[in-house]
Amino acid sequence: MTSLRGFAVVDTETTGIRPGYRHRIAEIAVVHVDFSGEVTDEWSTLVNPDRDLGPQAIHGIRAAEVRRAPKFEQFAGDVLELFRGRVPVAHNLPFDAMHLRAEFARLDVDLSRYLSGGVCTMRLAGDVFPGMRRSLVECCKAVGVDGVRFHTALGDALATAQLFGRLVEGAPDLASFRLRGLPDVYGDLPSMPQGLVKPVHRQAAGHAEPHFLARLVDRVPREGKPEVDAYLAVLDRALLDRQISVSEADALIDVAHDLGLHKAEVIQLHHGYLRSLAQAAWADGHVSVGERRDLEAVAALLGLVADEVDLVLREEQPTRVERSRSQVVEVNIGGLVLRPGDRIVLTGTMRRQRGELTAEALALGLQVISSVSRKTRVVAAADPDSLSGKAKDARALGVPVVTEDAFVRALDAMKR
Template sequence: MVKSHALAAAKQTFALAPGLTLARVVVVRNDLRRPCILSFAVTRAAVESIRWDVAGADEIVASVASEVLVERDGVFGDLGPVDALMNEVYAELAAGARRALADMAAGEPEAAAEYPAGFAVVDVETSGLSPEYDRIVEVAVVGTDRNGNVVDEWTTLVNPDGPVGRTDLHRISVADVADAPRFSDIVGELTRRVAGRVIVGHNVQFDLRFLHAEFARARLRMPQVVSLCTYQESHGYLPGLRRRRLPDCCHAAGVVLTDAHAALEDARAAAGLLRVYLGSGHDLVDTHRRLPQHAARIGWPRVTGTGAAVKVRPPAVPPPIPAPAGALAALLEDLPISDLLSEEAPLSAAGYVELLAEALEDGVLTAEEAAALAEHARFAGLTRSDVDAAHRGFVLALARTAVADGRVSVDERRELNNAADMLGLPEGLVKRLLSEADSEWVAQLSRACRPLPGGWAHGEPLRVGQKVAFTGGDPVRRERLEIAAQAAGLRVMNNVSRLTTVLVTPEAQPDSRKGEAARQHGTRIVRPGVFEQLVANVQAAAPEMSVAPNAEPEVAVAAVTGRRVPGVPASPAIIRAWARENGYVVGPRGRLPQDIQAAFVAAQGAI
């Protein structure tokens, strides 16, 4: 290990001094009670020729270093003093190294306490999404050891010298922060708690961007730190989640989160995730356990504490009651963000889409939120095409969620169009995406259908995508049948029209508005017992059924036949289905190869 650190020091020296061709490394014990234990010289050319990934430290020193001085003590081969082996020049080098170490120790009597090894789980609540314009209003740090066990906690409200932003979200008012310390008052204590540690957070880049901005306002330079994001790493440790917000990951990992959007509670929850990750036995654990040794080498600014008293937010009693969710918020709640990105999208795009979902949850995208999103995209290294693809995938995922229950409400359609407009997507895209999502939904459910049982005696079976309605009867049984109908791929409607396939009612001639409409349109009327048999044996969609609600005729033809109609682009879902039927290998997501698209167009032209 000593030789490994010495070689790393030589490598860093050459990196920092381009004109240097030779370096001598002298190692002394850090407790000052033992003399020099290692000395060698190494050239830049020798260091650049090292295969760091395959060679061990002993092998490297033996092969590339010169003037090596080393002694081994005892049966375990510990490095012993080599001063007696040195000539006058080397001895002076060792003495100088010991004096420098003594000076450092004298100037930093609390160095070990000030730079603890391990992780610092950080969470900030802010007045908005843009570090350039918005400020931190609360910060928390939960310190852990290398195994993720909590060793200390600290939190305070912060006076932003301005607006506090969305009080409805973080529940921090202007009055709460009026007598709270400013960031410049607590930056010394904050630095003491994070320096030397790996910075951890859920979507940690968001927190780091705000910390960098606040350090700059305090006329300090925050270093580029070693960090670990519990959101990004959840793809490895918690695979298969539809959403990866902090509450989603905590629920999947069995971690308690009692008060979301309170900095200390969020930091505690992320620390719980870290502990679960590090104790999981996953292949990633060894890599993440080594991060603290890299973090300990990061230099932080020396900041004298002001002694300002922290202010802790009062506990939320009674617990906050969330506002009723609108149609868009309801769609976002179960949005499978991990599935909406193409296979070519960078991993950092997932964090951008999570931030996008949070900004759009209230159905409004302000200029400040748009600017913050653009800034986050730049920070994450996303290109214009990456962002455009993320926006389209985001609205497509919303459309898939909207059609998952077999119907798209007026509110859902309005919110989808509103979201597409806010994101600058083409007019009419929502209608096409709904058609595409509905076709995928019908096709997926149709593939799961089983043949009718022998001796079928209930007439024409129901098919995926058909519309059914209910009237009268026991409310509990009716609700159970409605849920079963939706699960089987039927569209449960609130009225009866010429497109309704069956009306379910316990009455032979129902005396209701739906019953009257059914008689007028010739809609089939069935009893609940018969419907139970029908819904248990729903068949694959007939061609005329595989269309989105309210789809235009030519779009419907393309959706059900896979045949390209002039002027109407075929959806990727249709091309994928055609490709699989014709022996092409295609994935469920991502860009379709040009040769498959060309083959599809040629095949349609030959029909």
């Protein structure tokens, strides 16, 4: 039997409340604390939950981050080793234990007995300070723990570790009584492969992904001129919501490499794309303020300098004779346009209620369906890099995945 070596403080961020509703762990942290209450080690990683991320406004995790993170089964052995010989500690232990049991159960590992021997700091805080509020933030405030980043797995685990130390220090007899009553199950854990993957952490606040053009290299020799329709088709889909997600950037890079396009050739395609939008903007004889802003937004997304917009607008401006012949009509130079009868799919936890968006779409004559097919016009997602099954199906079928904001703008346009 492995001797007791200390405590393993654990925290998880999840896609929702109940594993029974197919919710998964999206981030996990384990912090080691010795018997004197000192933090001796910390470990954390984002987790690819293979589904949408649920309430992102709460945990703040983006799909662009977790899509490159390992899946739980790839580091489960590391977690078991972090637990081995240590008492599990968590704030609201039943919640974290519920999700940990579910994740390990998918791997045919029963962690129930081990987790039953844990300490819940929420319960312990209530025993030490009767009437104390339940939340980790309030408990930490009450005992003077500050300077932590709450609502991240590592931040909450470190805060819980400090809270645990203060509670034990403030009521050693009660804490000792609690620990003596725990079952001796800390070495009773199976072994699984370790070190298979490296942890992936959250990106720093304000982090910006490098422009996808920076990831294209002039390294693919070829003869002749390739067909570029495939690249432009992906670009059309990516720019529907006037945002290029990480998933779309990856798709553009893959297509460019498959075609053997050099970086300089891709930039030339981008210039031509912007020029075609400028031609469309001039079709009614004038360029509105909104059209110009749209051109500037597209230029920035394509990695073109702002002066390029002025240049193409000057070069594509029709002559006086051409303007006199043009009809004054509204021309949409790009972006998402929805029409009655279009099939749309919603995915993820959006800022607006799903029922509200659905009712508005139905009232405008759109068809709101639950599954994606080739006839689907767009999938509107809470996160454009969503890992939901609907978003995955859309990318496989070439159906655009757009942001909630772009979808709402398109609904507003249908009302005019």
